Amino acid sequence: MRVIKKISFGIYTITFLMAVVLSSCQQKIDIKLPEYKEKLVVEASIETGKTTQVLLSMTAPYFGNVDLSNPARFFVKGAFITVTDGTIIDTLKELDPNTGYLYLGTKLIGHPGGVYLMTIKYNNNTYTAVTNIINPIPLDSIYFKAERDTFGYCWGHLTDPVGQGNCYRWFAKRITKDQFFAAPFNSAFDDKFIDGTSFDFSYERPPQPNKESEYANELNAGFYSVGDTVIVKFCTIGTKEYLFWRSFYANKSSNGNPFSAPANIQSNVSGGEVIGAFCGYSPSFDTLIIKK
């Protein structure tokens, strides 16, 4: 997956490099953007064995006299969120009403086959989203392959069931070193190219949440190394959720990449000016101890 997805990036990179090679000058400019209306950002998930988790915030204007040093002012407080599977209605609890942002379910626990409807009431608006948890499709195996010295990527071997429409998302974390499961760039893929086949693919080590800039400065960013113990959480997701993640990464890669088409994110939440998704995950776990 890495290489195929890297191709488009490759094409752009090359163009960009050629441009930069020939370019003489770069300069800072002031950009005046049109008036901006803030949007609601919904980052919601439910996974097998867990309750719903929702992060709610507002977008911040990209330029202008907005103070970005206090991101908490963009957190959404006092939203009313429910999730139902048709029988149980779970009202989410705001973890800390003083800060807002994080809302957690209390009684509805995700399971394969479940279909979930989320409703958010905030600021006189109602937003809804539906997701489901699909049966898990585990990896056949995972392994490590060095790229240079003791550094390398984590590889998986997957047998995709016959029939198009399977979508996947990869998370990983290193025991003791990482706090959270995190997803690498382009972590979601579908079986358009690989339907019904067995194949190998690799992912690099993702940055931990809120540590992208630290990660960017790490000497061996992207690599796992001998001595790491990696847990891979490999999830099956629905097609709509896959399209969200695909557009999410297209959006990510189009930033700073003037050669790509501007990509707006295909949210699966409806109800007005809103960005985000409610995503059901069906994980299976593998552990890899990287030895010499």
Add this chain to the structure above:
Amino acid sequence: MLKKILILTLFFPVYGIAQSFTISGYVKDKSNGESAIGANVYVKEGMIGASTNTYGFFSLTLPAGKYTVVCSYVGYVSFTDSINLKENISKTILLDPKGKDLNEVDVTAEKTDENIQSTQMSSVQLDIAQIKKLPAFMGEVDILKAIQLLPGVKSAGDGNSGFYVRGGGPDQNLILLDDATIYNAAHLLGFFSVFNGDAIQNVTLIKGGMPAQYGGRLSSVLDISMKEGNSQRLQVDGGIGAIASRLTIQGPIKKDKASFIISARRTYLDVLSKPFFKYVRPKSNFAGSSYYFFDLNAKLNWQISKKDRLYLSGYYGRDIFKFKDTESSFSVNVPWGNAVACLRWNHLFNAKLFSNASISYTDYDFSFTASQSNFELTIFSGIKDWTAKYDLVFIPNPKHTFKTGVNYIFHTFTPSNVSAKQGETTFDIGKIIRLYSHDAAIYVADDWEITKRLKVNAGLRFSYFAQVGPFTRYVKDPLGKTIDTAVYGNGKKVVDYHGLEPRASIRYSFTKSLSVKASYTRNYQYIHLASISSVSLPTDVWMPSTDLIKPELGNQYALGVFKNFNHDMFESSVEVYYKTMKNQIDYKEGAQPQDNVFDNPDNAFTFGTGEAYGAEFFLKKRKGKFTGWVGYTLSWTWRQFSEINYGKRYLAKYDRRHDASLVLTYDPNKVWTFGLVFVYGTGNRGTLPNGLFAYEGGVNYDYGLRNSYKFPDYSRLDISATYTPDRDKQIKRKQGRIERRYERRGKDITQIKLPRAWAKHYQGSWTLSIFNVYNRHNPYLIYFDAKGDFLKGDYTVQGKQVSLFPILPTITWNFKF
């Protein structure tokens, strides 16, 4: 087929006038035998005339009598001859190129008001000699850059040779090199065009009122003629420039009967840049990269008989880019380019009936191979055409010029295909997808002078297009999943389209130097180029009309006033246009290049409409020591797609409210020539992020409305100076030195022989071009430099602008012998 056309021509009314005879023939440059395209041939008595076609042919039918025939052509001494027309006369007129100093003593009454008198509007013809006087970027004479200096034609900015005519996209221009289509006219992502100035003779651009013999594109025709080769003597031209060297050899195979020209050009950017990479970042990703391009033009022409001529022309060019990341094992190899060949046969049935038959082949290929470790992936795409054409021109008398013809193209499209292998294993990612189609058209047109004041050009074109198998259609559900495939067998029709394209222009002249013209053009375009990114890249894929892609349809209305001043020294025009375009193509939001793979590329397309209108002002001085022009365009260009920008109408990327250019050349004497180009344009439009938000602990962007951001304005001044040493003086001086030496040594002066290098034909020249004189930082692209993490509160963002070229002086040495 030939028979049918002949029959067709019989239906033309015959305007036979009793006792009329025809004077016909070719107009040529006396010094090298090149055809003079668009030269005026007329008789002084009544000022009745004709102009030569792209082969230099003219035909003028007049009542019997005595006439003074004049032939005038810009840059040449007018030819005058008295004839007694009592039988058909066939004549080859040889014109002497005007020496520079002849400029002022030009007293012949020139008929240079073609721009006023012809029905053709919205058209410009540029002579390569004229283009060569302008400042050239990096010393490379570029005809695409030159036409972008004309009103109504917009460039996309530095580093882009895609051009935009009256609000149309770069794929809506039909670019013909000696009758063969060129699909990608750019080298190095558009920094240079594929047309080597040394091999080109003439350039004609038609941006509106497209005559019926042209079709297949909505916006314009750029008709480029290659030189035919010197039919008088062997000639070698060459040049050494800042980034490329050129060499052209031409000469007679049989004097006055057959000649050839071969022209080659190659860049040495790769050679020059290697040490640069090493110096800048010894271990950088660039170290393993290289880039170069080359072109090869060749043409043969052979006059078989008085009535038959054969032309064989060819072009081959390649860009090759290599990239190797020295740190990881990632490497890339990207070659792309055009290959074109065309065989044409001119035949004169008689002095009034001219025909041209041609067969041409064109091929544009792109491939991209990336490998990492033992994984290798190749993406390739292209388009290949076989074209057959037959055109007839019938000139019964000076009041009518009938044209009719047919053409047929067989297209083979190769949209992005992929092959991949890992180690020994080759992945089966589906068979290679190719798309095939038939593309045919037939037309008739008449250029009819109804009265002295009123002239009409009416034409009708009928076009037919069919996509045929083998073809596999992937049928998608709303989420983009393939739910079905439809397979069409070899040659089986998938879908077909046809359309009538009426064309009309009308000219009404108030005086000899003032006319008003109006035109209407309807065009169908059956092949399409969709571009993901904001600049045209070689990765863009040509697609035929399919069951999903309907043909593009354009309607253009134009109105203009044309006025010449001061004995045709100045020509001026004001034109307004309004244009609608249907079935325009773009990628859906967030589409990615790999979406083409294992799918029909058209599944990633979305369709919409376009609208463009504007006014163009043009003032040109064409005689004297100072020549040049001023152009200004005021225009609006809109697009509307249901799946882009929430279905709301938006300004196109290259919408440009104001676009102005000033072009000047100054020829004070034989030795010096100066050129100046100034351009100013409203900035391009783009889509930038308006908001940001945190998601999964990273920062993401919320884009604003499509093209809601306007880039800073573009402006640039270029100047050039060409020094051509006076050869006669040089030789005299050399001779004097030798004479003195001979005298000192007491030798016989009459025995003096100059060294070969002092041969009379040798001529060298030096050109200094300064690009971007006041070092304006024009935006090539804008990006954001963001630092920190949003949720930690240390996030900052800075907009940055990349400009390509600072002030850039280059020196080019050209020679000829």
